[in-house]
């Protein structure tokens with residue numbers, strides 16, 4: 166048999182059943198990000214998770230082995246599983262976020278590998294903005310460094326509900342319990358300042374695989390969970406705001422056919438809360454009221470919908486609604502105002518944010534022009550203190566600003582409603598997204 | 607299995623997608639499948655969540671752009687997109703055209719399916735031929751062994767974008783497919799030359815997609831970025847979406863080359879080292895015939911295909927895309943040049 170034919174012989178039936186235990190009906194999704202300073206081992210950790218959960222396919226592993234060989238000492242470099250760009254491989258660093266997927270029987274994991282380099286912080290923010298959980302890595306030899314502080318601040322500002330600190334490279338400090346405890350204590354102090362609620366600290370070696378998927382034999386003093394065990398069991402269902410009903414209109418469906426002549430459906434996504442047939446609603450910014458006549462999920466009628474379901478809402482009365490409007494139901498009302506205070510992470514490496522500058526603000530499905538009225542303070546990353554008398558913001562600065570919008574927008578506080586409290590600033594000449602805003606109410 | 611009769615992918619009615627058959631398929635069954643959605647609106651399982659996110663993205667595209675298009679090849683990922691678009695705008699029609707860049711080397715089954723599907727969902731279908739671009743631009747066509755028009759598609763695509771002034775193209779790329787794709791945004795900005803710059807991607811925060819562009823630029827939008835191959839199959843199974851017959855086990859004349867099985871066709875250059883064999887195969891992806899390899903398989907129902915995908919130890923691209931096996935950064939380079 167030729168070698169070619171030999172390869173062909175590998176028909177599917179001969180392979181082990183990798184996913185045979187998946188429970189499609191009960192599975193849920195966890196999105197998590199790795200964060201921390203350059204070279205703390207973020208990419209290696211994700212590589213290790215993929216490797217130890219047997220999520221890497223034979224040919225992908227082969228490719229990574231080959232790439233590792235041409236680069237280094239022959240050891241397989243697990244970071245290459247996520248560092249997929251040419252320049253990343255050349256420089257041995259992560260530049261932009263990589264999304265990798267794996268599954269265990271009850272959960273689909275969307276892992277987001279962020280760059281540690283300060284220059285690429287905005288890419289880290291991109292990845293973190295959608296995460297339910299952040300793993301912050303710390304090099305056991307270095308302890309808490311500035312990027313640990315910056316990324317911790319960002320994850321807490323973004324309201325990521327669960328934080329796991331992985332004290333990594335334990336193999337390089339002799340798996341010392343003392344070192345671990347020292348770093349854990351140091352981090353706990355930082356976490357207190359940031360009011361991080363759900364914090365877990367785990368000693369690991371991403372490279373050697375200690376406490377990632379398998380319990381470490383080198384650290385018998387650690388009796389807690391492994392990283393994967395924690396990721397598999399953390400409860401993310403309860404992080405949604407199901408109290409305040411908000412629905413941003415994305416698109417108006419008007420088939421205008423004979424049978425559907427008068428059909429007028431507002432297509433959008435339930436951002437928070439629950440909408441039921443018969444509910445009284447208010448449309449923002451016009452503040453007209455009406456009642457829900459019908460709720461459809463992709464053409465099929467349902468009694469109620471809750472976040473984060475996409476749906477179509479039909480109203481009893483004719484109200485003038487278009488893309489950008491917000492339908493608000495039961496629960497507290499949103500704030501309707503032209504004055505917006507927000508924590509911002511500034512992301513433009515070409516231009517500074519200055520008082521008086523004008524931008525486009527995108528909030529929900531609406532876009533309005535706005536101008537910067539003031540910078541209240543900038544956060545000093547080294548101690549989280551608020552510095553006043555700030556005139557401009559540079560790349561990666563975190564600050565509190567005041568905006569005035571050209572028209573009123575209907576928002577909630579980001580703290581209690583992530584979906585309706587988030588906004589971005591867009592540069593009006595380059596069209597690039599330059600700021601991530603978390604609104605206060 | 608309960609699905610057997612109503613859909614086109616089981617052995618009983620595979621004839622539906624046979625080459626010589628017209629497709630007088632009851633127009634309603636695609637829509638009627640939508641009716642069979644889980645009635646429990648409260649509990650969203652993981653496929654519901656992925657679907658919901660993809661539909662949100664579809665609607666953002668329709669809401670933010672003036673002239674979007676959906677790139678439709680007749681492959682399973684773009685078929686999934688069509689289903690999602692149907693659902694996103696139900697009971698209305700899909701508010702953008704389906705666009706296919708035809709290399710002239712596509713599987714006839716896929717092209718047939720493409721025409722049938724466009725008609726079925728009542729969408730406008732725009733087809734542009736790579737052949738025409740080659741002639742008009744006097745492009746040099748790759749010849750010889752493993753020659754493929756795959757890369758030339760980019761020229762035709764960019765011309766088509768210009769011709770119709772499309773400002774957004776919805777594509778079925780998934781991040782699990784390939785390491786450069788794993789890095790790409792859901793709204794992926796392209797400059798006026800159609801190029802992707804992986805080192806200067808726009809930040810993409812929460813679900814606030816920024817589709818603001820200047821004239822001549824465009825955005826590639828990927829609603830199923832976060833789906834894996836298995837998710838797509840599980841969704842197709844759940845939604846009972848008919849597929850082109852080449853996704854299921856069938857007898858075919860194949861070229862055995864460097865361990866890959868290629869479908870035999872006149873336009874594929876062969877030499878003495880190629881062996882022509884008759885095999886029972888199915889295709890895991892549907893691309894250009896010149897660079898898409900088959901797998902040997904007996905799986906003739908969607909359940910059997912899903913079972914095989916669950917068990918496989920080889921990635922989709924690794925197993926089926928000959929064009930990606932050539933250099934380490936093949937996909938990144940193609941994307942920088944304007945590829946899907």
Ligand SMILES: Nc1nc2c(ncn2[C@@H]2O[C@H](COP(=O)(O)OP(=O)(O)OP(=O)(O)O)[C@@H](O)[C@H]2O)c(=O)[nH]1
Nearest residue numbers: 203204205206207208209258259281334370371372
């Ligand atoms: N000894 C040891 N080395 C490790 C461990 N984890 C990672 N490394 C090494 O540390 C170096 C950096 O690892 P990466 O995973 O690329 O670091 P990163 O945090 O992703 O870096 P950036 O993405 O560029 O910020 C590599 O040489 C790894 O092999 C560990 O647990 N022990």
Ligand SMILES: [Mg+2]
Nearest residue numbers: 207208258259
């Ligand atoms: Mg990295």
